[in-house]
Amino acid sequence: MASRRTFLxxxxxxxxxxxxxAAFHEPxxxxxxxxxxxxxxxxxxxxxxxxxxxPVILQGALPSxxxxxxxxxxxxxxxxxxxxxxxxxxAQEEVAxxxxxxxxxPTRIAAAGVLPAWDEAGEADVAAFLTRxxxxxxxxxxxxxxxxxxxxLGAWYADPAHWAAIGYPGPPLLGKE
Amino acid sequence: xxxxxYPAGIASGWRLLNAAEFVADREDEADVVIVGSGAGGGxxxxxxxxxxxxxxxxxxxxxxxxDDFHMRESEAYxxxxxESAARKTADKAINILQGRCVGxxxxxxxxxxxxxxxxxxxxxxxxxxxxxxxxxxxRPWFEMVERRLAIHQWDMPPxxxxxxxxxxxxxxxxxxxxxxxxxxxxxxxxxxxxxxxxGAKQSMLLTTLPTAxxxxxxxxxxxxAQRLVLSGNGARLLECQAMDAQGIHAxxxxxxxxxxxxxxxxxxxxxxxxxxRSAAPDPHQQLGGRTFxxxxxxxxxxxxxxxxxYAGAPQTIYxxxxxxxxxxxxxxxxxxxxxxxxxxxVATTLQGFGAAHAxxxxxxxxxxxxxxxxxxxxNDASKGGQVRLRGDGTPVLDYPLDEMLWEGVRRALASMxxxxxxxxxxxxxxxxxxxxGWDDWxxxxxxxxxxxxxPLAMRIVSAHVMGGCxxxxxxxxxxxxPAGRHHQLENVTVADGSLFPTSVGANPxxxxxxxxxxxxxxxxxxxxxxxxxxxx
Numbered sequence: 001m002a003s004r005r006t007f008l009x010x011x012x013x014x015x016x017x018x019x020x021x022a023a024f025h026e027p028x029x030x031x032x033x034x035x036x037x038x039x040x041x042x043x044x045x046x047x048x049x050x051x052x053x054x055p056v057i058l059q060g061a062l063p064s065x066x067x068x069x070x071x072x073x074x075x076x077x078x079x080x081x082x083x084x085x086x087x088x089x090x091a092q093e094e095v096a097x098x099x100x101x102x103x104x105x106p107t108r109i110a111a112a113g114v115l116p117a118w119d120e121a122g123e124a125d126v127a128a129f130l131t132r133x134x135x136x137x138x139x140x141x142x143x144x145x146x147x148x149x150x151x152x153l154g155a156w157y158a159d160p161a162h163w164a165a166i167g168y169p170g171p172p173l174l175g176k177e
Numbered sequence: 178x179x180x181x182x183y184p185a186g187i188a189s190g191w192r193l194l195n196a197a198e199f200v201a202d203r204e205d206e207a208d209v210v211i212v213g214s215g216a217g218g219g220x221x222x223x224x225x226x227x228x229x230x231x232x233x234x235x236x237x238x239x240x241x242x243x244d245d246f247h248m249r250e251s252e253a254y255x256x257x258x259x260e261s262a263a264r265k266t267a268d269k270a271i272n273i274l275q276g277r278c279v280g281x282x283x284x285x286x287x288x289x290x291x292x293x294x295x296x297x298x299x300x301x302x303x304x305x306x307x308x309x310x311x312x313x314x315x316r317p318w319f320e321m322v323e324r325r326l327a328i329h330q331w332d333m334p335p336x337x338x339x340x341x342x343x344x345x346x347x348x349x350x351x352x353x354x355x356x357x358x359x360x361x362x363x364x365x366x367x368x369x370x371x372x373x374x375x376g377a378k379q380s381m382l383l384t385t386l387p388t389a390x391x392x393x394x395x396x397x398x399x400x401x402a403q404r405l406v407l408s409g410n411g412a413r414l415l416e417c418q419a420m421d422a423q424g425i426h427a428x429x430x431x432x433x434x435x436x437x438x439x440x441x442x443x444x445x446x447x448x449x450x451x452x453x454r455s456a457a458p459d460p461h462q463q464l465g466g467r468t469f470x471x472x473x474x475x476x477x478x479x480x481x482x483x484x485x486x487y488a489g490a491p492q493t494i495y496x497x498x499x500x501x502x503x504x505x506x507x508x509x510x511x512x513x514x515x516x517x518x519x520x521x522x523v524a525t526t527l528q529g530f531g532a533a534h535a536x537x538x539x540x541x542x543x544x545x546x547x548x549x550x551x552x553x554x555x556n557d558a559s560k561g562g563q564v565r566l567r568g569d570g571t572p573v574l575d576y577p578l579d580e581m582l583w584e585g586v587r588r589a590l591a592s593m594x595x596x597x598x599x600x601x602x603x604x605x606x607x608x609x610x611x612x613x614g615w616d617d618w619x620x621x622x623x624x625x626x627x628x629x630x631x632p633l634a635m636r637i638v639s640a641h642v643m644g645g646c647x648x649x650x651x652x653x654x655x656x657x658x659p660a661g662r663h664h665q666l667e668n669v670t671v672a673d674g675s676l677f678p679t680s681v682g683a684n685p686x687x688x689x690x691x692x693x694x695x696x697x698x699x700x701x702x703x704x705x706x707x708x709x710x711x712x713x
Contacts, residue, residue: 056530056531057531057534058530058531058535059530059531059532059535060531060532060533060534060535061534061535061538085423086254086255086261086425087260087261087263087425088260088261088263088264088425088571089426089569089571090567090569090573091260091263130530134530134610135610135611139268139270139632142610142633142634143268143269143633146269146633149525149530150263150525152530153524153525153530153534154521154524154525157520157521157523157524157538158249158250158251158521159251163520165539166520166538166539166541167539167540167541167542168487168519168520168541168542169487171248171249171366171368172248172366172488174179174364174366174374174375
């Protein structure tokens with residue numbers, strides 16, 4: 001089905017990295033759609049990856065206290081899930097494919113360049129991955145970075161708990177209720 | 178005193194049906210079915226309902242009104258915008274803001290009103306045979322919608338975000354002007370984009386749709402128009418599907434609507450898509466083509482003093498200097514305006530992550546932003562995009578970006594940075610993945626010249642989708658005639674921004690109001706035998 005592979009085909013241009021991704025393309029399509037996306041506990045798998053990725057995207061915005069920080073990251077993971085659930089059907093499918101790509105070990109290594117599993121990845125691994133995708137010449141990878149950027153930062157700054165830190169007073173009181 | 182007309186209207190018998198609650202298929206019949214309740218659908222609904230015709234309006238989005246608007250981006254984007262305000266072009270390079278709720282984009286727009294520019298009308302006359310689209314012929318229609326929607330010169334002082342555009346431009350000898358707005362007793366709080374919480378904005382939600390409801394119109398919301406069933410030279414039935422409670426997936430509950438005439442006003446992505454799903458005749462492959470966006474690029478500045486761009490009417494000053502100083506069909510010209518600066522919109526638009534992003538966000542009260550809207554569709558090489566259907570029938574716009582556009586983008590970034598530095602900016606950031614900001618105009622000028630222009634690296638946004646069912650005299654080069662009637666389907670009229678054969682070159686809402694008021698006033702007597710009532 002054309003629509004199922006839209007994300008993976010977007011902006012494909014060439015290069016060694018692409019060849020590696022492409023080598024996993026068909027197995028990924030069969031495998032991750034049915035296995036990862038279908039049967040595995042998708043939310044849990046996403047949570048593991050996002051718990052590694054979010055602290056790097058939100059560096060400088062998260063609390064420094066370890067316990068508060070862990071709670072904030074956990075809330076941010078939930079916030080991303082809420083944001084994804086509000087997207088259009090096609091975008092939700094593409095986000096599922098993005099996470100399938102990040103979670104399937106061969107494509108995590110080949111496309112994201114992250115060798116360790118997500119729960120073992122350090123902040124330097126994640127920052128290098130984000131920078132690689134952000135500056136990639138492959139539309140596929142750059143749009144994947146931008147999806148993570150928009151979902152994580154959008155969900156974070158949607159939360160009134162994070163407004164005081166940026167000097168945003170919130171909406172005015174109108175005396176309506 | 179804030180008054181939401183919907184609770185009382187519903188109590189008085191307004192026919193508002195939430196299809197998201199339907200559990201069984203149903204049918205309905207009317208003189209006219211209108212698809213979409215935004216600028217075009219709203220105006221058409223009022224005119225036709227007031228001639229005594231039975232009118233059904235189909236809206237995919239939900240009904241939310243004044244009392245439901247809480248000035249929260251986290252509520253507004255999922256509820257009121259297409260694809261949660263994250264609609265993207267096919268290659269994901271352009272993010273499109275479009276309303277999807279009762280009132281359409283008029284419920285969430287920033288209240289900027291412009292008559293269709295004379296240079297645009299002249300181009301439509303000469304290139305598309307729209308002989309009746311003269312400023313003199315359209316003036317009474319613009320005046321009528323201005324009276325109806327309280328479009329007037331707004332007289333409160335602009336917020337600092339807008340003043341910065343005005344003052345920086347003035348120091349460079351660039352003229353700016355005040356934007357006319359469709360508001361009454363505006364509280365000047367700045368939350369037009371999340372649905373006006375005070376009822377000041379004279380959107381379709383609070384003007385034409387209530388009038389249509391008073392005259393017996395029915396609005397189905399939470400209902401997606403899937404396909405016109407065609408027979409002979411026309412349409413006989415509109416097949417619709419009820420949406421789920423979240424408004425994301427269509428459910429297998431069908432609503433069939435019969436009518437003598439069908440008016441398509443689902444916006445310039447939705448209307449071509451409905452015709453594509455209906456396999457409407459398209460003998461010259463015009464349908465969904467020439468779709469324009471006013472591709473918009475963004476320049477953010479860090480100012481010394483407070484800007485507080487989240488407060489105050491969002492868009493009140495503009496400059497057409499870079500549209501007016503060049504031929505309309507030459508290299509891209511651009512209109513300058515500013516956006517509201519609320520946390521989610523700013524955080525998702527600004528490039529980068531981690532400490533650099535967090536540092537800029539902590540400066541939010543001092544951030545100033547200018548937008549440049551590129552006027553597409555006038556140069557022969559500016560062909561716009563093509564609306565296509567995905568496997569599931571939902572639409573996607575393919576809008577290729579080319580060298581000529583990048584040349585315009587570069588000039589626009591330079592103009593905005595120069596204005597921001599002239600206004601006293603400490604640092605300016607072109608919204609481009611590879612820009613880390615510049616401390617003065619000469620650094621910015623060199624830096625902008627060196628930026629690599631390619632899709633996704635250069636962030637582009639759009640809030641104005643136009644074209645795809647363009648009007649023209651020649652059926653080989655257009656989808657609709659100069660009155661908006663479909664060239665091949667005799668009882669189908671298009672009445673939204675998809676009519677425009679180029680971009681407008683200005684925020685399009687008033688162009689839609691005025692041109693649809695004219696076209697539907699020509700249609701109404703043919704359907705009803707009654708003269709069309711004046712909107713005001």
